[in-house]
Amino acid sequence: MVFESRYPPVPIRDITVTERVFEGLDTHPDDAVLIDGLTRREVTAAKLKNRIQRFAGALIANGFGGETVALMSTNHIDYPTVFHGTLWSGGTVTTSNPTYTAGELKYQLETSGAVLLVTHPAFIDTARDAAVGTNVRQIITLGEAEGATDIDDFLGDPLPAQVPVDLDNHIAALPFSSGTTGLPKGVMLTQRNLATNVDQTLGCVEIQPGEWTVAFLPLFHIYGQTVLMNVYLAKGAGIITMPRFDLEPFLQLVQDFKTPRVWSVPPVAIALAKQPAVDNYDLSSLKQIYSGAAPADDTLMNAIRDRIGAEGVQAYGMTEMSPISHIAPAGSDRGGSVGVAAPNTQCRIVDPETMQDQGPDGEGELWIRGPQVMKGYLNNPDATAETIVEDGWLRTGDLGAIDKDGFLWIRDRLKELIKYKGFQVAPAEVEAALLELPNVTDCAVLGIQDEDAGEVPVAYVVRRPGTEDSAEDIIAALDGTLVSYKVPRSVSFIDAIPKTASGKILRRELRKLVSA
Numbered sequence: 001m002v003f004e005s006r007y008p009p010v011p012i013r014d015i016t017v018t019e020r021v022f023e024g025l026d027t028h029p030d031d032a033v034l035i036d037g038l039t040r041r042e043v044t045a046a047k048l049k050n051r052i053q054r055f056a057g058a059l060i061a062n063g064f065g066g067e068t069v070a071l072m073s074t075n076h077i078d079y080p081t082v083f084h085g086t087l088w089s090g091g092t093v094t095t096s097n098p099t100y101t102a103g104e105l106k107y108q109l110e111t112s113g114a115v116l117l118v119t120h121p122a123f124i125d126t127a128r129d130a131a132v133g134t135n136v137r138q139i140i141t142l143g144e145a146e147g148a149t150d151i152d153d154f155l156g157d158p159l160p161a162q163v164p165v166d167l168d169n170h171i172a173a174l175p176f177s178s179g180t181t182g183l184p185k186g187v188m189l190t191q192r193n194l195a196t197n198v199d200q201t202l203g204c205v206e207i208q209p210g211e212w213t214v215a216f217l218p219l220f221h222i223y224g225q226t227v228l229m230n231v232y233l234a235k236g237a238g239i240i241t242m243p244r245f246d247l248e249p250f251l252q253l254v255q256d257f258k259t260p261r262v263w264s265v266p267p268v269a270i271a272l273a274k275q276p277a278v279d280n281y282d283l284s285s286l287k288q289i290y291s292g293a294a295p296a297d298d299t300l301m302n303a304i305r306d307r308i309g310a311e312g313v314q315a316y317g318m319t320e321m322s323p324i325s326h327i328a329p330a331g332s333d334r335g336g337s338v339g340v341a342a343p344n345t346q347c348r349i350v351d352p353e354t355m356q357d358q359g360p361d362g363e364g365e366l367w368i369r370g371p372q373v374m375k376g377y378l379n380n381p382d383a384t385a386e387t388i389v390e391d392g393w394l395r396t397g398d399l400g401a402i403d404k405d406g407f408l409w410i411r412d413r414l415k416e417l418i419k420y421k422g423f424q425v426a427p428a429e430v431e432a433a434l435l436e437l438p439n440v441t442d443c444a445v446l447g448i449q450d451e452d453a454g455e456v457p458v459a460y461v462v463r464r465p466g467t468e469d470s471a472e473d474i475i476a477a478l479d480g481t482l483v484s485y486k487v488p489r490s491v492s493f494i495d496a497i498p499k500t501a502s503g504k505i506l507r508r509e510l511r512k513l514v515s516a
Contacts, residue, residue, distance in 0.1 A: 001357045002348055005341040006406050010199040012344070012371055016162050017172060017194035017230060018052070018084045024234040025049045027209065033238040036077045037214065037253050043077055048233075050158060051078070055085025058156035059116070062138070065089045065163065068174065070114035071220070072096035072105060072123060074243035076142050078151055079219045080229055082118045087172050087191070090163030094174040094186070095220035097501060098123050105130035111186055111378065112174055121145035167191045174378060175222050175319050186378030187319045189222075196344070197226055197322040197372040198234050203343040204327040205261075209236035212257040214250055216242040217265070218501040222323040223292060227263055247271055251281040258285035265503025266291055266300065267442065269312065273303035274441065274464075286310040288330060292317065298335030299436050314338040316410060320387065320394060322372040326408050337407040345370040348393065349402055352414055360404040365414055366396045399426070416507060418447030418455045420485045425457050427507075430488065433481050434459060437474065439467040444497045444505045445488060446514075459488035460510060462496060 029046035059065050069086040071093055073079060086093040094112040096105055098120065109130055118140045119127040127139055141148040172191045176184035213232060217224040232239050240253050245268055269291045272278055289304050292315040301312030316338035317323030328339030341347050348367040349358040358364045373394045376384035388394055399411040412426035427445040434443040442462040447455040463469060471491035478487045498509040
């Protein structure tokens with residue numbers, strides 16, 4: 001059974017993602033579209049377009065045209081210059097986590113075949129160590145660093161036109177999957193994937209030209225790349241960059257720039273719902289707070305509404321889908337749902353054991369088909385064949401259900417389900433119950449082997465500063481909230497939950513931490 005999108009389809013245009021972004025920049029060339037959140041330095045639309053074209057021109061002049069460029073930086077005002085300059089020159093950009101070790105970065109450089117590495121001066125030593133023995137021929141820095149070429153010195157003559165590429169087969173972006181299991185995989189996203197997902201997202205969200213949002217989500221992650229950088233610029237809106245999330249500077253920027261909507265992840269949403277500092281700022285401009293990358297329950301969304309007056313809205317996607325496949329419509333009354341399918345997106349719910357399609361409210365693995373689905377994993381045909389099956393259907397690995405109106409609920413990752421005496425326990429459900437407790441600021445739930453039950457849930461909790469709830473207090477507080485077999489068998493306290501930059505719990509890393 002195929003669930004179709006309830007949104008009108010968007011045209012599948014023959015256009016690169018950079019050409020799509022330029023459509024937005026050309027509508028108001030003299031207006032600022034980028035602001036450095038720390039220094040308040042501004043970049044106009046015309047200047048950004050010029051720098052993108054000059055970076056592309058320099059790539060071709062220096063023999064890097066059409067090659068793979070690695071970009072490793074925190075959010076920086078020149079991030080779009082490097083990203084889109086590479087694509088304008090007919091190349092591929094692979095974005096790296098700036099907290100990577102030299103070994104982790106080296107793996108990505110080797111796997112992607114990058115020939116140029118662009119980094120922030122703060123990470124120059126890691127970049128140099130990682131580049132040894134790879135195809136990298138030069139390192140460019142986003143700012144001055146001893147012995148390195150600054151991007152301003154690298155820029156060349158503007159390249160006036162997009163280097164022609166095959167929109168359906170040329171790999172524009174090569175982000176690497178989060179690597180929660182096994183080694184990270186290079187996700188091949190085409191120009192068609194990226195450009196179309198911009199229009200799909202704008203078909204769901206009423207972003208207006210000239211509005212601002214605060215971009216603290218990492219631009220090296222596909223969530224930040226598409227939803228913040230590409231979508232906002234393509235709409236003629238603007239982004240204020242933050243190198244990392246810092247609550248009070250973030251609140252100050254929202255207040256100063258009267259931001260109507262922000263894009264976040266559950267840990268940030270929790271902070272907005274619970275941290276006392278929120279009360280010190282005027283956030284009356286906020287109309288919507290989007291949360292994605294990991295599930296958030298209805299209680300958290302309602303807490304945001306009650307605290308700030310903004311609507312809490314969920315969205316769903318993954319790197320392999322460029323990333324957006326679902327967004328909750330504004331004003332929807334389906335608390336806890338991640339929304340409905342984006343335009344041009346089809347869905348199925350497939351029982352992972354019988355492989356039979358499920359109807360409305362039936363539970364199973366979510367399968368997605370649409371123009372945003374990746375081409376595949378780089379040099380990994382086996383993983384590609386396991387993930388993209390049957391005429392282009394992408395197996396998400398997420399367990400969910402879709403109601404008769406097309407609203408999707410994500411239950412959990414299939415491989416993270418805890419099996420207790422034949423019953424399934426979704427860690428996300430237990431975590432949502434724990435987060436409702438006033439003295440729990442963060443948590444994660446794992447399944448551990450048990451001789452009698454097979455597996456039992458155990459919880460790792462970050463307590464609110466200044467509180468001393470015991471494990472027994474927390475377990476008792478869940479009595480009556482969850483069925484007995486879902487209540488954690490034990491609670492341990494921890495300083496922080498290991499997570500990806502996009503907010504997903506790294507359960508594999510948590511297991512290592514617990515074992516140590």
